[in-house]
Amino acid sequence: MRDIIESLSRALFLILNLDGELRDIILLSLRVSGSALLVASAAGLPVAVIMAFGRFPLRGLFVNILNTFMGLPPVVVGLFAYLLLSRSGPLGFLALLYTPTAMIIAQAILALPIVASLSHSALVSVDPIITQAATTLGATPFQVSMAVIREARYGIMSGIMAAFGRVMAEVGAILIVGGNIAGYTRVMTTTIALETDRGNFTLALALGIILLALSMMITLVLNGIRKKERVEPQR
């Protein structure tokens, strides 16, 4: 018990002093997950739009596959990305393994189905009356789609936030493709895993606290977004 309290107070000390190592790790985490999210959104939103508005064979099947991929286990994604990037893999010539770029790729693969699938459900759950209203007001089919996308914007935003929460918290994928190189590929979750293993609880706890605070912030933002979606008056 004494140990825990002592580690905790030292962890708080690290946080309050904005320890250099701690700061670098947090910044790398945000950079990796943020970039992964950008990539996933840039690819996932068009996928969602095509799935929602496109008419092509096997669409239902694609949507189901996307929904299934939403729950991909991070380690499996890590393994897949590893095979892709390892020296003998198809992208091995890029020599990306154990770099932040590899971590971004792995997390983007993890986030893409989440962004695409949640955005797709936001798009298809827009009331059809919106499509009709836009049409009666003289919108072209393209403008109707834009109106529907606009209508789904809060749902899409919460999908992106949910994906952010997921990639920030995962350890399996980035550990496999990023390793745990101090000052280069160590992010919050991998550092926590490693330092705990080593019995160095101070840094692990400090990062744990930051991670918790971050996921609380994500939840708050999500709640804020959901409030915007709701219909009753808010004061």
Add this chain to the structure above:
Amino acid sequence: MRLSVSHISKAYHGNMVLEDCSWSFDREGVHVLMGPNGSGKSTLLRICSLLEKPDRGGIAFFSGQERLEDDMALKRRMTLVLPQVGIFNSSVFDNAAFGLRIRGMARREVERRCSEMLSLARLADKRFQRAVTLSSGEKQRLGIARALVIEPEMLFLDEPTASIDEANTRIIEEIILEKRHGMSIIMTTHDRAQAERLADQLLALRNGRIAGED
């Protein structure tokens, strides 16, 4: 602009709704269409506003003697306000401006027309409110204002005052009466007294056909 409905039929799943229905809407003013539930009033309005195609027969719009091409430009000269208006999750003003912005109208003109129509619909003080939080009467008024800013030559109103209190009904009727010059308004209602207050021409939809009731 004149609208000619000729010999249209429409069935849903083998259930005949409109059958050999013809009419010529060639006067400006308010045409009120009455008829029991399920008689096909909404269906007729959807067909006339080019939202839906009839199974047989056709509709044609004329400007003078010239028959107008059935294209986007024609669709943009008319609009239909549905019983549930379909409010966008944005401000009251943005809702009103939708039809003008998609037409690429200049901001000053958008501002001018929307302000004018929102005042007419008594929504001027609510222009920044999130439109989905409006009361149902206010939503209905917004739906009509949103349609009128387009300055349509033909305006279809499907039960514009259903499930709305007297005060709101009166506001909407005032708007209809004020705007009936220079455009054709074709509306449906179940309120006989309202029909008589508003109609320049009273019509009945019975057995899938329109009949005049003068």
